[in-house]
Amino acid sequence: MASDASANPTEQISRFWTDMMAQMGQAAAHAGMPGGATNGRQPAPAYDDAAKSMQRAFFDAMAKYFDEFMRSEQFLEHMKQTMDQSIAMKKMMDDFLIKTQTTMQSPVRGDVEDLAHLLRGIEERLFDRIDRLENKVAAVEDRQGAGRDAKASGASRSEKSTTSPRNAKKR
Amino acid sequence: MTNATMSNPFMSMLPPTPAMFMPTFEGFVERMAAMPRVMETAGKVKVGATPHDVIYSEDKLRVLHYQSDIPKAHATPLVLCFALVNRPYILDLLPHKSVVRRFLDAGFDVFLVDWGEPSQNDRHLTIEHYVCRYMHNVMSRVAEFTEQEQVSLLGYCMGGTLSAMYTSLHPEMVKNLILMAAPVDWAERDALLVQWTDPKYYDVDAIIDAYGNAPPHVLQGAFALLKPMANFVEKYVGFYERMNDEKFVEEFTAMETWGNDNIPVAGETFRQFVKDCFQKNLLSQGKMKLGTKRIDLSNITCPVLNLMASNDHLVTCGQSAPFNDLVGSRDRKAITFRAGHIGLSVSSRAHKELWPNVCEWLGERSEKI
Known part of the structure; x- marks a missing residue:
């Protein structure tokens, strides 16, 4: 303001x-x-x-x-200019270093970041698959538990119903 | 005394008699002589010294479990979650200025999330990663470790905002929620940080694209500049005047250690926080999204305690107070305490007057052993 x-x-x-x-x-x-x-x-x-x-x-x-x-407008404008200049300076330095390192055939930060990005992608996909598998296992366990419950209640109505392994794991 | 000195108080400063300067000179000599003792005291200061184990770690994150000789009185564990800016040991700065110890003394089982220092390879971490993945894993691990279904959560500053987001997404995990100087509503444009992050002057995309992570020196500089006189002048004048006081030197050194122990903020997290919160104020409007999940603060139904600092220059009360109206909880309370942003956790008055009340509030709402 x-x-x-x-x-x-x-x-x-x-x-x-x-x-x-x-x-x-x-x-x-x-x-x-x-x-x-x-x-x-x-x-x-x-x-x-x-x-x-x-x-x-x-x-x-x-x-x-x-x-x-x-x-004040003065300060905010000055802050913006300073930041723009420091960003331009940083980019210039980065470009220079990348060019130098590339010429020297050595890996640059971008290469390492690409690698990290790939690993992160693999990790995300693995997490997704694990989540889906967990959900599937939970659904199967619930169905098994429900089946056992029905069987137990059918065989002897006086017996207490069993808890599914998944629910038993919950505190 | 002349008429001039009677009417003009500045005139009384003028007679430069040697006697007038002697006490000042003596004071200076005395302080210089005390320098080796000051250095020795400063060297001995140990921050974050409450004994702890690490019960969980993931990437850079660690969860500290504090030990205490005091028997536990409450079964519900308490997780402390600090901001992603600076280190979390401000909550355990010194034994007599430790929020952790106040809770331990009140019989709570206390855990602290140490987010660690993100490197350039962590620049892609988003708020979704922190809230939906890290925080959820921490809460699940603490629940498992303590054999409890629910955990109490205390979030400080940006950590409070993350805690509020987490609680809205996983209300089943949180028994009680305490926010401490946590911003949730940026509608009020008076705060200096809000003005500085105005999109007209602050291009967060350019900064993050260039630097990767939000650079710690920029963040520290900005925070210090919010109160330039206090941080660049008064602080040192105060230190000079009280450097004979060993306890003061110890506390000053501890605060300086923490204040200068800055860490970067993961780039994408910083980008999203500035854009969605500071610039668009999406959180309080229920429009903020983490991945595909929308954050609706009205999902929070657990007891809520909102602690605010009346002299907070970083997170104004206007940014925290609306939280209690946005949640769905019936049991909610707000306390505005006369302190600054950091004073809320380290001031002597807060430890005497505020924290015993907070412990009592939490104790009444926690499972007993």
Whole structure:
């Protein structure tokens, strides 16, 4: 989302600077920074508090500024350009290395990836077949179990029905 | 004191008496003298130290089973699933900042999914591989190992999104679902990451086509840039100010170790996550597909606990909160805790106030031994 504040950079910086100084001034004033409290060896605690408050105000102002900036059209465009350039650079490097390695008759990353892709395809097909086989076995076991149940209940109605091996495996 | 210094607080900083700078100088000398001790403490820090066995491994993935002297009180096991970005030991960072230990202390049988580091040959792994294959195998293995029919699942960050997807596809396997700072709805466009991944500026296809996997340095840089002052300035100022505190140094080093221990994300997974989630927001609309299977979050009917961090800059509450309205569960609860994205798992306050409540919630919904 682009911010309208990006129109005039000078105005933007001066607004940020004024805001930040105002916030730091307020923080110092709130902490009651005494002007002549530094005569002793240890600074007055109020001085420390004021310095910390001003530091906090500075960090907060900067964080707010960065957050606004990182949402601006300027930043997003710059990010895109940087990324495009780094991708172009990466491609150029890759092309160069591939050409060099190919000339040297050595395998390149693409070859290894092709191999991995082939293996992955074999693996996927094996998994599919195992899944199908599992389903078939389950169906056969269920049918056998149902047959046994029917037989058992037919032979002796008082006996408890048996559980199929597949169901028995389930906890 | 002059009138000028009375009215203008900045004037009070001006008198440069030597006495004014002495304490600062002394503090500096003291810290420099402490350097060898700091280095020694930092060198001793051991992250992810809770004892564990590996009960299952597949490709790069490992499932860790944590050991504890505390007797088990709950039969239902708990599986922790972290994001594919960074390492999962953030959930077991240090003994006193370990979510794993909180659950062990509460009598749970705890397992953690370590996805491992994908290489270039894993660039083809999709979300379908992670959810339908790896996660299902992990859940089945844990169920078999513990002789339970169902398993409780806790997903953190992107791991929470994957856990939600898994639960919607296999509701029969999940006893309870806890999401922790997990994004499910990207309709709110205010979040910085959502703006950065806008298709107008972010060509995920070009990045993945060029790099194969999502490069870890790019991901880490982007995450750090979300809070530049906090990550590049305040953190080090804070370290300088507190480097005399041994416990602080230990925690700082542990966090830095984890923060810089980045791993790439499998290319196709990253591509799909950015496109379907960040750019098209398909998950919350029930339109996201893993292979041929459509993810319908209303299939989730188990008890749900949705943990959100109010100061989360990475996953805003607006991205997590809609989850409770999208599921079909009747027993659902949301907790918004005052912490950041990582603070949810490592802050002292979270370990004192949040995790005991989470353990209680889960304990009430788990099978007792």
